Amino acid sequence: xxxxxxxxxxxxxxxxxxxxxxxxxxxxxxxxxxxxxxxxxxxxxxxxxxxxxxxxxxxxxxxxxxxxxxxxxxxxxxxxxxxxxxxxxxxxxxxxxxxxxxxxxxxxxxxxxxxxxxxxxxxxxxxxxxxxxxxxxxxxxxxxxxxxxxxxxxxxxxxxxxxxxxxxxxxxxxxxxxxxxxxxxxxxxxxxxxxxxxxxxxxxxxxxxxxxxxxxxxxxxxxxxxxxxxxxxxxxxxxxxxxxxxxxxxxxxxxxxxxxxxx
Amino acid sequence: xxxxxxxxxxxxxxxxxxxxxxxxxxxxxxxxxxxxxxxxxxxxxxxxxxxxxxxxxxxxxxxxxxxxxxxxxxxxxxxxxxxxxxxxxxxxxxxxxxxxxxxxxxxxxxxxxxxxxxxxxxxxxxxxxxxxxxxxxxxxxxxxxxxxxxxxxxxxxxxxxxxxxxxxxxxxxxxxxxxxxxxxxxxxxxxxxxxxxxxxxxxxxxxxxxxxxxxxxxxxxxxxxxxxxxxxxxxxxxxxxxxxxxxxxxxxxxxxxxxxxxxxxxxxxxxxxxxxxxxxxxxxxxxxxxxxxxxxxxxxxxxxxxxxxxxxxxxxxxxxxxxxxxxxxxxxxxxxxxxxxxxxxxxxxxxxxxxxxxxxxxxxxxxxxxxxxxxxxxxxxxxxxxxxxxxxxxxxxxxxxxxxxxxxxxxxxxxxxxxxxxxxxxxxxxxxxxxxxxxxxxxxxxxxxxxxxxxxxxxxxxxxxxxxxxxxxxxxxxxxxxxxxxxxxxxxxxxxxxxxxxxxxxxxxxxxxxxxxxxxxxxxxxxxxxxxxxxxxxxxxxxxxxxxxxxxxxxxxxxxxxxxxxxxxxxxxxxxxxxxxxxxxxxxxxxxxxxxxxxxxxxxxxxxxxxxxxxxxxxxxxxxxxxxxxxxxxxxxxxxxxxxxxxxxxxxxxxx
Numbered sequence: 001x002x003x004x005x006x007x008x009x010x011x012x013x014x015x016x017x018x019x020x021x022x023x024x025x026x027x028x029x030x031x032x033x034x035x036x037x038x039x040x041x042x043x044x045x046x047x048x049x050x051x052x053x054x055x056x057x058x059x060x061x062x063x064x065x066x067x068x069x070x071x072x073x074x075x076x077x078x079x080x081x082x083x084x085x086x087x088x089x090x091x092x093x094x095x096x097x098x099x100x101x102x103x104x105x106x107x108x109x110x111x112x113x114x115x116x117x118x119x120x121x122x123x124x125x126x127x128x129x130x131x132x133x134x135x136x137x138x139x140x141x142x143x144x145x146x147x148x149x150x151x152x153x154x155x156x157x158x159x160x161x162x163x164x165x166x167x168x169x170x171x172x173x174x175x176x177x178x179x180x181x182x183x184x185x186x187x188x189x190x191x192x193x194x195x196x197x198x199x200x201x202x203x204x205x206x207x208x209x210x211x212x213x214x215x216x217x218x219x220x221x222x223x224x225x226x227x228x229x230x231x232x233x234x235x236x237x238x239x240x241x242x243x244x245x246x247x248x249x250x251x252x253x254x255x256x257x258x259x260x261x262x263x
Numbered sequence: 264x265x266x267x268x269x270x271x272x273x274x275x276x277x278x279x280x281x282x283x284x285x286x287x288x289x290x291x292x293x294x295x296x297x298x299x300x301x302x303x304x305x306x307x308x309x310x311x312x313x314x315x316x317x318x319x320x321x322x323x324x325x326x327x328x329x330x331x332x333x334x335x336x337x338x339x340x341x342x343x344x345x346x347x348x349x350x351x352x353x354x355x356x357x358x359x360x361x362x363x364x365x366x367x368x369x370x371x372x373x374x375x376x377x378x379x380x381x382x383x384x385x386x387x388x389x390x391x392x393x394x395x396x397x398x399x400x401x402x403x404x405x406x407x408x409x410x411x412x413x414x415x416x417x418x419x420x421x422x423x424x425x426x427x428x429x430x431x432x433x434x435x436x437x438x439x440x441x442x443x444x445x446x447x448x449x450x451x452x453x454x455x456x457x458x459x460x461x462x463x464x465x466x467x468x469x470x471x472x473x474x475x476x477x478x479x480x481x482x483x484x485x486x487x488x489x490x491x492x493x494x495x496x497x498x499x500x501x502x503x504x505x506x507x508x509x510x511x512x513x514x515x516x517x518x519x520x521x522x523x524x525x526x527x528x529x530x531x532x533x534x535x536x537x538x539x540x541x542x543x544x545x546x547x548x549x550x551x552x553x554x555x556x557x558x559x560x561x562x563x564x565x566x567x568x569x570x571x572x573x574x575x576x577x578x579x580x581x582x583x584x585x586x587x588x589x590x591x592x593x594x595x596x597x598x599x600x601x602x603x604x605x606x607x608x609x610x611x612x613x614x615x616x617x618x619x620x621x622x623x624x625x626x627x628x629x630x631x632x633x634x635x636x637x638x639x640x641x642x643x644x645x646x647x648x649x650x651x652x653x654x655x656x657x658x659x660x661x662x663x664x665x666x667x668x669x670x671x672x673x674x675x676x677x678x679x680x681x682x683x684x685x686x687x688x689x690x691x692x693x694x695x696x697x698x699x700x701x702x703x704x705x706x707x708x709x710x711x712x713x714x715x716x717x718x719x720x721x722x723x724x725x726x727x728x729x730x731x732x733x734x735x736x737x738x739x740x741x742x743x744x745x746x747x748x749x750x751x752x753x754x755x756x757x758x759x760x761x762x763x764x765x766x767x768x769x770x771x772x773x774x775x776x777x778x779x780x781x782x783x784x785x786x787x788x789x790x791x792x793x794x795x796x797x798x799x800x801x802x803x804x805x806x807x808x809x810x811x812x813x814x815x816x817x818x819x820x821x822x823x824x825x826x827x828x829x830x831x832x833x834x835x836x837x838x839x840x841x842x843x844x845x846x847x848x849x850x851x852x853x854x855x856x857x858x859x860x861x862x863x864x865x866x867x868x869x870x871x872x873x874x875x876x877x878x879x880x881x882x883x884x885x886x887x888x889x890x891x892x893x894x895x896x897x898x899x900x901x902x903x904x905x906x907x908x909x910x911x912x913x914x915x916x917x918x919x
Contacts, residue, residue, distance in 0.1 A: 127388055128454055131428040138432055208430065215432070225433045248433050 009060035010087050011040075012067055016074060017082040020046050020053040024079030028055055031073050037061070045101075052081070058088075102170070104147045112198035119195065119209065130208050137212025144213070145220035156181050159221045163214070172210065179245065184222065188214055190241040196234035205233035207241050214243055224248075265563050267891050270326055270873040271544070272333045272351055274508075275551045276358035277479060280560045283326055283872070285337035285349045285362075286318040288562070290411070292358055292479035295550050295557045296573045296619045299564065300411050302388075303381040303456075304477070306364060308345065308463065309443040310374035317347060326872050332509040333543050334502065335873070344369030344467075355504040359478035359493055363502075366463065367470035375443040376463040378413070378475050379436060381427055381456040385409040386564075388427075393457055394450035395422045401490055402457055409479070410486040414494045416474045419459035421445040427456040474498050512546065513539055517591040519904055522911040530860075533867050538904045540874040541897035542590060545583060548894045550619040554598025556580045557619065559878065559890035566625075568819070570693070572890045574616040574624040577603065577638040578691060579895045581645035582774070586898035588652060589905050596649040600661075603642055604668045611675030612639045615693070628689055632696065636679050636688045640705030643672045644775060647712025650719075666720055673713035673729050676706050680732060683739025687756065691767055692812060697756030701767040703740035707733045708775035737777050749791035753813060764799040765813035766827035768792055769834045780841040789838060796831055797858075805885040807865035819889050822879040825866050829899035832862035836906035856910060863903055866896075876900055 018024035025044065032039065042057035061067065067085055074083050100107040123129045148154055148162055164175040173193040179186030190196075190210060199206045207230050215228035225248040232238040266288040268280035273291075280289035287304035291297070308315045315321065322339040329336060334352040341347075350363040366376060384391050385406035393404035400418035404411050423445040425436035432438055436458040439445050445460055461473055476493055480486035493501075519538055524531035548556045561573025580599055587595045606621045607613060615628035615635055628634045646665055653661055679686045684698045691701055710733035717726035744752045744760065751768040754761040769792055771777045778785040801808040802823040809823030810831050839855035842848040869880035869887055876896040877887035 128428040131426070131430050131432070131454075134430045135428070135432055135435070211430075212432070227431070227433070229430065 006060055009062055010064060011058060012061045012087055013056070013058050013085060014070070014074070015084040016055040016057075016080060018053050018055065018077075019079040019081065020051050022079040024077055025053065025055065027077045028074065028080070031077060032057075032059075032070075035066075035070060035073065037070065103144050103166075104150075105143075112194040116195060116198040119199075119206070133208045134212035134215070137209040137214075138216035138219075139212075141213035141216025141218075142220045143216075145217045149221065154221055156222075159218070163217055173241070176240075184226070185246045186244075188228070188243040188245055190243065193234055193241045196241055199235045201237070202233070202235040204236065205230040205241070206235045207233055207243070210241070211243050214245065218245065222247075264565075265567055267562050267887075267889070268560065268875070269871045269891070270328070270335050270875060271547055271560055271892065272335050272353055272360070273547045274353035274355065274358070274505075277353055277360060278547055278560060279351075279353070279360050280562070281335065281337075281351065282318060283337075284318045284322055284324045284339060285326070285335075285347075285351065287360075287477075289560055290360070290477065290479070291560070292409070292411075293481070294552075294619045295548060296561065296575075298384075298386045298409055299561060299573075300382055300384050300386070300409065300479070301380070302383050303379065305379060306347070306349075307377045307379050307440065307458075308366075308374060309377060309440060310343075310345070310372050310463075314377075314440060315341065315345075322347075328540070328543075328873055329506065331513050331539050331543075332506050333547060334505055334509070345372065350502065352502060352505045354493060354501055355508050357478065357489055357493060358480065359476050359489065361498065361501055362475040362477065363498055364473045364475070365470055366465070366473070368465045368467060370467050372463060372465050374463050375440075376461045376471075376473060377440050377458050378415070378419075378460075378473075379440065379456070379458045380404075380413065382411055384411050388454045390452070391455050392450070392452045393424045393455045395424055395447075395457075395459075397422075397447070397449065399487075399491060401487065402459055403483070403486060404455065404457065405483070408481040410481070410483055412476075412478045412480070412486045412490045413457075413459060414476050414478070414490045415459065415461075416476075416494055416498070417461070419461060421460045422447055423458050424448045424451045425456050425458070426451060427454045429453065509543060513542060515591055516542055517589070517905070519908045520911055521904075521907060524907075524911075530864065534863065534904055534907070537867055537870075537874060537876075537900055538590075541876065541900045542587070542592075544875065544892050545587060545595075545894060545897050545901075548583075548892075548897075549595060550575075551598075553619050553621065554595070554600075554602040555617065555619040555621070556583055556599070556894050558616075558895065559893045562890065569889075570627065571625070572893070575602075575619055576616045577613045577642045578635070579898075581638075581641040582902075583894045583898040585645050585648050585774075586901040586905075588649060590901050593649070593652065596645075596652075597661075600646055600649060600665060600668075603646070604665060607668055607671065610678075611671035611673075612636070613642055615689075627693070632687050634688050635691065635693065635702075636676070636685050637691055637699075637702040637705035639672050639675055640702070640707070640709030640775075643669060643676070643709035644705065644712045647715055650716060662716060662720055666716070669713050669716050670725070673710055673717075673725070676710055676713075677729070677732055680706055680736050683735045684743055684755065685736070690754065691770075692818075694818070695754055695756070695761075697754040697761075698744070699754055699767070700740055700744050700751035701765075701770040703736055703744075704771040704775035704777040707736050707740075707777045710736065740771075740777070745788070748795075749788070750795040751792065763814045764795050766796050766800055766810055766824075766830065767812070769796060769830055773830075773834045773837045780838050781844075786838075786841075789834070793831065793834060793838075800827070802882050804880055804882055805865060805868040807861050807868065809865050809869070809880055809882075810862075811882075819879060820882060822882045822888050824879050825869060825876055825893065825896040826878065826899060828862050829866055829896065829903055832859035833899060833902050833906065835859040835862075836903060836910075840906060840909060859903065860907075863900075863907075866900065 037059050040058045044055050046053040160177045167175050173190040176189040193207050195207045211228040211230050215226045218226040227248050228243050228245050230243050232242045234241050268288050269283040270281050272279050278291040278295045287301050289299050290301040291299050306317045324339050326337045337349040339347040346367045348365040382404045384404050387406050391406050395402045402413045423436045423439045425434045436456040478490050521531050555575040557573050558579050559572035563571050584596045584599045614623045615626040616624045618624050690699045710729045714726040714729040752760040753763040753765040772789045780786045800810045810828040811823045835855040836859045839852045842852050871887050875892040878890040878893040879888040881888040
């Protein structure tokens with residue numbers, strides 16, 4: 001968190017663990033409202049094991065002694081099991097939840113530029129970088145799908161919505177889909193792709209990692225093999241990135257079809 | 264990618280390196296240095312809707328050689344009750360590796376047994392081509408005149424030739440395996456991976472055998488002929504032939520009894536096993552066609568952390584060839600010196616290192632000031648030792664064949680030692696520039712050996728000239744580099760002495776005999792050097808002390824080395840041997856013997872589970888480290904054991 005609010009105020013964080021089955025989230029929010037505490041940043045994670053949730057938030061407070069009062073009030077909420085809090089002294093970056101977790105795995109925060117730097121070095125030095133990046137994305141997409149399926153029911157009706165939320169939550173881009181649920185053909189449009197934005201201009205599409213991720217996610221959830229290829233990209237001058245999605249046909253040398261389409 | 268093997272196998276045509284779980288790391292054909300055709304090659308089971316790769320952490324593994332052979336037994340046990348026994352060996356005559364898998368289970372299983380390969384035939388990922396001949400069930404991958412084939416008994420039932428790194432990911436053999444059913448794509452080009460599979464249905468208590476043959480040939484027709492013949496040979500016969508081959512090979516060695524270790528039967532057994540293992544290992548590092556040796560099977564192909572080891576250094580092979588000569592195998596010397604004759608540079612020196620066929624290898628020693636003069640000295644010294652071992656006509660013929668080589672080599676050494684101390688060049692560790700005691704000693708021994716050969720060749724003028732220079736080199740080195748503290752400086756560069764203690768200074772005593780234990784003053788110098796090396800370079804690992812190369816060594820963590828440790832113990836044994844000529848030295852001899860035995864034990868504790876001697880031992884964990892197996896380490900182990908044996912030849916078994 002980078003605080004540019006009231007210079008005199010204290011940047012304070014709270015990490016609240018609660019039981020997910022008795023409506024504690026709503027009561028936590030109400031409590032903050034009642035006490036006039038405005039949230040600067042917060043996230044909610046309801047996927048902690050054993051029916052637990054975690055609510056992490058940052059706020060600004062005038063006086064340090066207010067923290068005790070807030071903690072006391074939060075403690076009285078039914079279902080709240082643990083509260084931790086502290087003051088961010090440097091008003092710059094504060095990590096509360098260490099190690100970070102995302103989709104059931106250890107996560108890190110990285111700038112798009114960092115990811116793209118790695119991607120560019122791969123492109124410059126490795127044979128068949130497009131394949132390598134697609135395979136990397138594929139692995140990520142399959143892992144994400146497995147995790148999602150382990151915590152909620154996923155089917156044809158909601159899997160694309162979940163993918164959209166995943167992309168948004170992880171800051172990858174905004175998804176729009178045009179997908180025929182019967183033929184399983186369609187396209188995925190990514191607005192503000194983090195790869196294309198950080199990559200800059202290019203002669204060829206650069207979001208193959210995302211194509212791989214989408215292919216892996218869909219293959220895992222739908223139970224049959226999908227090919228996904230980026231046919232236009234923001235880095236090549238288009239307004240959005242467009243990924244064509246289709247099931248892999250049987251007994252066809254798809255390499256040739258794909259390369260023909262790309263041309 | 265760096266992958267350090269736990270075991271090697273092969274025959275006179277192929278060399279294979281493998282990890283602890285039987286996964287192939289390297290498959291070298293037609294030479295031990297080139298080409299390495301394998302990126303990955305291993306089995307995988309598809310059971311309970313998941314892939315269980317045989318190199319994953321879920322398997323508990325043990326690995327050993329069948330006694331006195333290069334046949335490898337790997338046993339893998341999985342927590343779910345599945346066991347794999349793998350017998351790996353090279354066919355007695357053909358360039359074929361035989362992999363006999365026995366799969367047994369304590370529970371019912373219903374899945375697929377896969378054998379997966381990611382080959383880079385001809386060390387190329389690009390422009391490879393692979394196909395599966397479904398009529399004869401032979402899968403082959405090729406590039407130019409390198410063909411690698413996989414055939415099996417029983418024949419594989421399904422297969423996939425896939426793209427290893429393409430965007431059409433579903434053709435990738437790794438992904439194709441996941442559902443247990445393969446697409447049976449018959450051919451493709453580019454960067455490929457392949458897999459063959461068998462249905463695996465076993466009831467609890469049942470087992471199944473699958474034998475996989477991996478062969479190499481220069482032509483498609485040869486590959487077909489060879490593979491289709493071999494697949495019909497009974498595997499038991501092949502195994503027995505291979506076993507007999509290695510046992511016969513070992514039967515020619517000079518026998519070591521080590522009777523003075525009768526009170527320590529376990530140690531004695533370990534040392535005898537190490538002797539045999541080193542002989543078998545060196546045979547696999549030798550190129551039988553050209554006579555050269557790789558220092559170690561290559562494991563750092565991209566020079567990620569070092570300059571690589573899969574090349575021939577004269578320095579290393581001079582030691583290896585003489586060790587093998589002393590162990591009863593003179594033929595290696597004969598071929599290697601013929602190789603030296605062909606590879607000598609026009610100025611009389613030898614290059615830093617070579618490909619096994621004699622071409623100059625990638626080098627950081629291309630100039631006069633970056634060359635390593637010791638390699639020329641060591642080569643001439645070894646030529647003379649071999650010459651001494653010959654008799655009659657053979658001896659005369661050898662000298663006749665080698666004379667020009669000796670002459671030009673000695674003159675090169677003369678040219679580089681005009682002022683006594685050699686011109687600036689790189690040291691034996693290939694890291695420092697300047698003048699070195701080790702290099703001087705190698706030059707001394709080279710010139711002295713050449714002088715003896717000149718005398719035998721009726722060239723007394725040259726003999727006295729070279730001998731005189733050898734003495735000049737010795738005297739100047741002692742005068743300028745011997746420190747009053749009692750050891751040789753590591754280096755003299757730009758007029759400055761480097762006071763670092765370096766284990767290689769013991770080279771002035773062994774193998775180059777610049778200092779003689781028969782001279783009281785020089786014996787004192789030898790004792791003093793030994794003390795300095797012990798006091799300054801000992802590292803306690805695995806309950807004993809190993810010796811690192813020099814103070815503040817930073818190469819690969821500055822671990823203790825097998826080479827420097829066994830070099831020191833060899834010096835101690837050589838010194839002890841020389842003391843036997845005199846009376847009243849029993850106490851000193853016993854002390855030297857005990858110390859050297861401890862160093863040998865230390866070296867044995869640092870081997871892989873299969874007895875491979877590495878270059879180094881990890882100073883923190885005690886594991887074998889870096890190049891595995893290292894030929895020079897094996898040579899020094901053989902030297903040590905042969906010296907130990909000389910103490911068994913006499914009655915005094917109570918020395919230790």
